[in-house]
Amino acid sequence: ETGVTQTPRHLVMGMTNKKSLKCEQHLGHNAMYWYKQSAKKPLELMFVYSLEERVENNSVPSRFSPECPNSSHLFLHLHTLQPEDSALYLCASSLGPRAQYFGPGTRLLVL
Amino acid sequence: GQSLEQPSEVTAVEGAIVQINCTYQTSGFYGLSWYQQHDGGAPTFLSYNALDGLEETGRFSSFLSRSDSYGYLLLQELQMKDSASYFCPTCSGNTGKLIFGQGTTLQVKP
Numbered sequence: 398e399t400g401v402t403q404t405p406r407h408l409v410m411g412m413t414n415k416k417s418l419k420c421e422q423h424l425g426h427n428a429m430y431w432y433k434q435s436a437k438k439p440l441e442l443m444f445v446y447s448l449e450e451r452v453e454n455n456s457v458p459s460r461f462s463p464e465c466p467n468s469s470h471l472f473l474h475l476h477t478l479q480p481e482d483s484a485l486y487l488c489a490s491s492l493g494p495r496a497q498y499f500g501p502g503t504r505l506l507v508l
Numbered sequence: 509g510q511s512l513e514q515p516s517e518v519t520a521v522e523g524a525i526v527q528i529n530c531t532y533q534t535s536g537f538y539g540l541s542w543y544q545q546h547d548g549g550a551p552t553f554l555s556y557n558a559l560d561g562l563e564e565t566g567r568f569s570s571f572l573s574r575s576d577s578y579g580y581l582l583l584q585e586l587q588m589k590d591s592a593s594y595f596c597p598t599c600s601g602n603t604g605k606l607i608f609g610q611g612t613t614l615q616v617k618p
Contacts, residue, residue: 428603428604430604430606438610439512439608439609439610439611440551440595440597440606440608441608442605442606442607442608445603445604445605447603447604452603453603453605487550487551489551491604493604494538494539494556494599494602494604495539495541495556495558496541496553496556497541497551497553497604497606498553499550499551499552500550501549501550502550
């Protein structure tokens with residue numbers, strides 16, 4: 398398998414649930430990113446990991462908790478989310494700042 | 509502060525040439541990227557300009573003027589499949605942080 402993969406592709410959860418989003422890259426990249434894309438709003442950067450260290454946290458609420466166990470895997474742990482957190486969550490990876498390669502995204506609905 | 513300006517919508521006909529402009533204000537500016545996103549799809553990297561000038565990749569070219577904080581994406585020989593949203597995120601700092609704007613929706617008509 399090549400490129401950036403994300404699972405699950407769709408997720409419906411209640412406000413009291415705990416779930417995790419998974420991202421995997423097979424490109425040999427050393428940086429990974431989480432983005433949030435809501436309707437009618439620009440793509441928002443959430444977290445940046447470079448060489449498995451978090452180097453950017455864009456004022457994201459603590460109900461979103463990222464984890465990067467190695468340079469190929471990135472997780473986003475979700476708990477006690479709000480309906481306004483419903484969005485498309487995109488993972489990306491890169492080797493340097495030139496180009497980021499995005500996964501297909503997880504479409505999340507919080508009820 | 510940080511800001512990005514792009515036209516919200518552009519319409520052109522198949523076979524034509526279209527230019528999508530982008531002006532920015534970004535602290536710690538490293539470069540300007542262009543991404544394409546089809547409805548329901550993920551953003552796809554098109555080009556990256558770190559230095560002034562024109563970069564050409566097939567039918568697409570991207571230009572940057574750092575002194576004017578301005579860039580554009582030029583799409584030639586438009587095809588129906590080019591109908592999509594186009595974003596010009598700026599790269600800020602050395603952590604690969606991309607700052608996205610609202611994007612430009614391009615509609616290509618037959």
